[in-house]
Amino acid sequence: MNRVRFAPSPTGYLHLGGARTYVFNWLFARSTGGRMILRIDDTDADRNTEQSLRSILEGLRWLEMPWDEQHFQSERRDRHVRAADALLSSGAAYRDFTPEDESTQNRKDAQPWLCNPEMRALSKRDSDRRAASGERFTVRFRVPRDHPGGVAFKDLVYRKQFRRYSDIEDFALLRSSGMPTYHLASTVDDAELEITHVIRGQDHLTNTFKHLLLLDALGVSRPRFGHLPLLLGPDGSKLSKRRHGALVSVPNYRDLGFLPRGFVNYLALLGWSPKNNREYLEPADLVSAFRIEHVLRTNAIVQFSDKPGSAQCDPKAVWLNGQHLRKMPLDALLPYVERALRDEGWWDSEYAGARGKWFAEAIGALRTRLNLLTDFTVRCRAYFRDEFECAPKALKNLNRPGARELLRPLADRLERLPEFSERSVEREVRSLAAERGVKAGLLINGSRAALTGQPVGPSAFLVFAILGRERVVQRLRAA
């Protein structure tokens, strides 16, 4: 059975890149009957924060793509250290006593740093003696750099990969604090958790050679690797919390009013394509269409902007979300709208009870012209609240010559109407307009303004029907 993992480090919130990696892993697991493992890579104690961990879990849960297992890397430290010890005694690794500040100096040099030959050549006796005397050291992997060959593997996405031993530096396994590094911890855990497919960002493509070296030295079997193209910001640089801020965080998209499925659909199309021109894909469609071999090799730019007034996110994401908002089963949509209204303090328990049918019908009518969940609160106030402002353009419709005077007579007629429905109301409105010799549009637009305070919205007759006779009559008179 396939086992894949997503291994975020809790040093910031979950951003689009991480979420996309999670989504691809999950899709791969589900489409092949495998298991999804969440592993929190918290080996860098200094930079980890509780808040970051919470936000990652929250963001991941919001995607509605549950994982099957969860592990904390920090709880597995013993195994990492044991692996380092084993490599040390087999000679595959060695102690490097170079002081930290001196070794960081090396990377400033024009020449690439590969190893410190002096430390590499240290005899076992000297090494043991210096370690026993309490001298600080890091443990490094001894890359067989004198051999002419190299490491090769076949990436699921980037195909054949090869790197000469002589181009790989002697990377650290254990820090001088005794803490394992990412390379060691990640590799040991992948092996012990029996990960079969490592699917991660392309920024790890060149790290994979090190991981393979480690895996082989540890004598464990290699998982398969698949690297994903990177997500770039509009400025062309790799998406990061540092540069691009909260704008690219998953919670931001939730707050913008995205449905999990709309967001996931958008993410899935960044660096992957079903190859048949389909764009709108429901979660189940994604699972059945997903093929790791169809992942692209080119980085994708995520469109967004922090300029006030302009769209904060890719308009295509908004469009896709609108597709889901309209096409998903109404029953499935209702809970999301409920939460949006609750957040606004507009939720009425009657919506779920006596007026449940009304609520469903209203949402069903409203959703045809909305894209985001937040549109229900920012654009539909008049359907849920009795106090609302009249927009300037709506006021203009109301003030057209002859419009306002007709509202009261209309209210009177509607009050007496035997049956109050979309069709019967339409008949009344049109006949009143005809009798007074005005265009129906005048009355229709005026009514919409009086009833909703908006110049735009659903068909006016539908508005009448949604609001119901009582509120309609009252609002027409008030205008």
Place this chain on the structure above:
RNA sequence: GGCGCUAUCGUCUAAGGGUUAGGACAGGGCCCUCUCAAGGCUCAAAUCGGGGUUCGAAUCCCCGUAGCGCUACCA
């Protein structure tokens, strides 16, 4: 600097030797219409540059250029 990855409309992408280089978003126009959407139709918009290979190249090869990644006791 070294090593590696990548290169199709503004953006996401299809076409992996033969197509008028297709679709989607965004933009323009038209239809529908009580408004705004939705929906339908339509217009504009791309193969980074240069060399090969081939009857034929977006597609294969080489060179250049550009972008990105790695080059940490970060992950």
